[in-house]
Amino acid sequence: MSARRSELSRRGFLTGSLLVAAGTVLTTACSTDPTGGSSSGAGTTLNVWYHAYGEAGTQQAVLRYATAFTKANPDIAVKVTWVPGDYAGKLNATLLTDAAPDVFEIGDFSESLARRGQIAALDDVYGAARSDFNATALDSVTVDGKLHGVKMIDDVMMLYYRKSALAKAGITPPTSYDGLVAAAKALSTGKSKGLFVGNDGIGDSPILAVWSNGGDLVTPDGKVAFGSPRALEALTGLKRLHDDKSLLLGFTTDWWDPAAFTQGVVPMQWCGLWAMPAVSTALGDDFGVLPWPAYRAGGTSAVRVGGWTSCVNAKGxxxxxxxxxxxxxxxxxxDLQKDFAEGYGFHVPPRTSVAATARKLSAGPAKETTALAAKYGKHNPGTWDTAVSSAFSAAAAKIAGGQGDPAALLADAVKKAQSEIDKQLGR
Structure with missing residues (x-):
C-alpha cells in the first residue's frame, strides 16, 4: 500500500511493542508511546518499526518473521513496534531522539535521510542478490551511487476500466491521451462521470501527465525538470478533462479506494494493485487494467510505483x-517476502525471482499489472518531499482549472520547488 494512501486511510490499532527473544514473544507493551517495550536476556535488542498496515494478518505476520529470525539468531531479540496514525510524523520526530528505532520502514523514499546521515548504506546487505531486484526498486533507494534501503513491496498504481461499459459504448480501451479524454467524455452521461482520478480532480494526474509526454519531475542531480515545454504542454492538456466535466469529484472515498469503480459510479478509475481483490470480488472478470496513456507520439505510457522500504538507522x-x-x-x-506481498494484501515483490513465483500475480489482470510495472513503472524522485510536491500540485491544479497563465504558474512552482530541493541538498 502506498505511503500516501496509508496516511489517508489507516485506522485502529493501539501503538504497541512486542518483544521477541529466543523465538518467543515475551512481553507486550501497548500504549500511546511508540517507543514502548522492554529488554530481554539477548545480547542485542533491535527495535523494528512498522506503520499500522490495514490488511488483516499483517501485524501477526511480522511477529512471525521476528520469531523466525531470533530462532536463527538467538543472541538478537527483536522488538516489533506497530505505529498507527501519522507514522511519518512520529518517525521523523523519534529519529531525532535516543529512542529512534534500529530498523524502520518508509513509504516514498526520501534522499534527505541519506544525506543527513540518518540511514545507512546497505550495498553490503544486497550482496549477489542485487541483480535480482528490479531496476525501479534499486533506483528508488540510490543516493550518490549507494543503496540506502531494501524495498519490501512495490505498490503499482494504474487505470482500471469496466470492460462491459466500454464495450456497450463502442469504446476501445484508450492507448493515447486523446483516447482517454474522448472515452471519459463519451462515458459521461447525465450525472454519471467517465473517470475518477481523485476527489480534487487532480490526484496523480499531473505527475502522470509529465511522465507521459517524455518529461520528468526532478533530474538525478537535483534540478527541477517539470518546467520543460513538454511538461507544460501535458499539464495544460489536463484542462480538457475538466472542461468536458468528465471527472467524478467529491466521492465518499478517494482514488485509493475502488468503491467508485466497483459500485458502478464510474467506468474508469485510477487506483492501485492493492484494490484488485475487492475489484475482482465485485466485478468478476468484467474489468481490465491500463497504464496512463502516452500524451502524444514521442511520449510514453506510465504507471506509478510506490511501496515500502526497510532502512537501518545509521546513528543507532x-x-x-x-x-x-x-x-x-x-x-x-x-518465501517470507512472497508471503508479505500476497498474503495480506496485493503487492509486487521487488525481487524478480520472487515475483515470478507469486501465484496471485501469475494470471489475468494481476499479471498484466506486473508487466505494466516492469515496462512503464516510474517512482517519485527522492527529493519529492511535501514542500516540493505541494508547489507542483498547486500549480497543476490551477492550470487544469484554467486559473491563470499556465507558463507563469509553472515557472513560479519551479522556483519554489528548486529552492526547497537546494535546501535538501545543502546548496
Missing part, C-alpha cells in the same frame, strides 16, 4: 545487527 547502537535483520528478512527469505 546496533547497526551491524540491524543490517543482519534486514538482510535475513528482505534479501535471504524469499
Amino acid at each position: 547502537r546496533n547497526v551491524a545487527a540491524a543490517k543482519k535483520f534486514v538482510q535475513w528478512l528482505w534479501v535471504q527469505q524469499s
Whole structure:
C-alpha cells in the first residue's frame, strides 16, 4: 500500500511493542508511546518499526518473521513496534531522539535521510542478490551511487476500466491521451462521470501527465525538470478533462479506494494493485487494467510505483545487527517476502525471482499489472518531499482549472520547488 494512501486511510490499532527473544514473544507493551517495550536476556535488542498496515494478518505476520529470525539468531531479540496514525510524523520526530528505532520502514523514499546521515548504506546487505531486484526498486533507494534501503513491496498504481461499459459504448480501451479524454467524455452521461482520478480532480494526474509526454519531475542531480515545454504542454492538456466535466469529484472515498469503480459510479478509475481483490470480488472478470496513456507520439505510457522500504538507522547502537535483520528478512527469505506481498494484501515483490513465483500475480489482470510495472513503472524522485510536491500540485491544479497563465504558474512552482530541493541538498 502506498505511503500516501496509508496516511489517508489507516485506522485502529493501539501503538504497541512486542518483544521477541529466543523465538518467543515475551512481553507486550501497548500504549500511546511508540517507543514502548522492554529488554530481554539477548545480547542485542533491535527495535523494528512498522506503520499500522490495514490488511488483516499483517501485524501477526511480522511477529512471525521476528520469531523466525531470533530462532536463527538467538543472541538478537527483536522488538516489533506497530505505529498507527501519522507514522511519518512520529518517525521523523523519534529519529531525532535516543529512542529512534534500529530498523524502520518508509513509504516514498526520501534522499534527505541519506544525506543527513540518518540511514545507512546497505550495498553490503544486497550482496549477489542485487541483480535480482528490479531496476525501479534499486533506483528508488540510490543516493550518490549507494543503496540506502531494501524495498519490501512495490505498490503499482494504474487505470482500471469496466470492460462491459466500454464495450456497450463502442469504446476501445484508450492507448493515447486523446483516447482517454474522448472515452471519459463519451462515458459521461447525465450525472454519471467517465473517470475518477481523485476527489480534487487532480490526484496523480499531473505527475502522470509529465511522465507521459517524455518529461520528468526532478533530474538525478537535483534540478527541477517539470518546467520543460513538454511538461507544460501535458499539464495544460489536463484542462480538457475538466472542461468536458468528465471527472467524478467529491466521492465518499478517494482514488485509493475502488468503491467508485466497483459500485458502478464510474467506468474508469485510477487506483492501485492493492484494490484488485475487492475489484475482482465485485466485478468478476468484467474489468481490465491500463497504464496512463502516452500524451502524444514521442511520449510514453506510465504507471506509478510506490511501496515500502526497510532502512537501518545509521546513528543507532546496533547497526551491524540491524543490517543482519534486514538482510535475513528482505534479501535471504524469499518465501517470507512472497508471503508479505500476497498474503495480506496485493503487492509486487521487488525481487524478480520472487515475483515470478507469486501465484496471485501469475494470471489475468494481476499479471498484466506486473508487466505494466516492469515496462512503464516510474517512482517519485527522492527529493519529492511535501514542500516540493505541494508547489507542483498547486500549480497543476490551477492550470487544469484554467486559473491563470499556465507558463507563469509553472515557472513560479519551479522556483519554489528548486529552492526547497537546494535546501535538501545543502546548496
